[in-house]
Amino acid sequence: GQQVMQIPQYQHVQEGEDFTTYCNSSTTLSNIQWYKQRPGGHPVFLIQLVKSGEVKKQKRLTFQFGEAKKNSSLHITATQTTDVGTYFCAGNSGGYQKVTFGTGTKLQVIP
């Protein structure tokens, strides 16, 4: 079955440093989604990428979809304590009514 891996599993950064998490799928994806889960909370949908090579920005967050549509990245510029949480990618292979979630990257920001 489809597998979606994320690296790193954990990341500790000083406040103000940049952060990147990478997402890799074993199969080609029709689209990829990113979610954020704050400690003790539920995952919240952030964004979706559909086109090969697509780049989208949300304030300090930059999302990229790979040319082969098998990988993606999320980059946060100048992290803040409000960025703390676990970031999940989720891939949709198309033709299925479900997505496969990545293993997640837990971000800790040190003030």
Added chain:
Amino acid sequence: SQTIHQWPATLVQPVGSPLSLECTVEGTSNPNLYWYRQAAGRGLQLLFYSVGIGQISSEVPQNLSASRPQDRQFILSSKKLLLSDSGFYLCAWSGTAYNEQFFGPGTRLTVL
């Protein structure tokens, strides 16, 4: 706007007891509905999903079952809970072919 409800928020149950968790969605019609489980500090495991009333797809064999008696209602059940059933149970809905997941607040289940 769409809203998803789950209850209860927390639940402590003895081993061998039954379980019923309910999820309802407001503000949309014919959504796809999903049940996930998340063990402490772990990722999201898809348990069941439904594309319509009475239609259930099971992703993981286990002692849980799901039902969708109404368009916007999704129920997760068990006849006898196991210790390994402890976790954070999340219901989600999706309304497009891209299957973006919109999660409810979740139920934290502890089986003792």
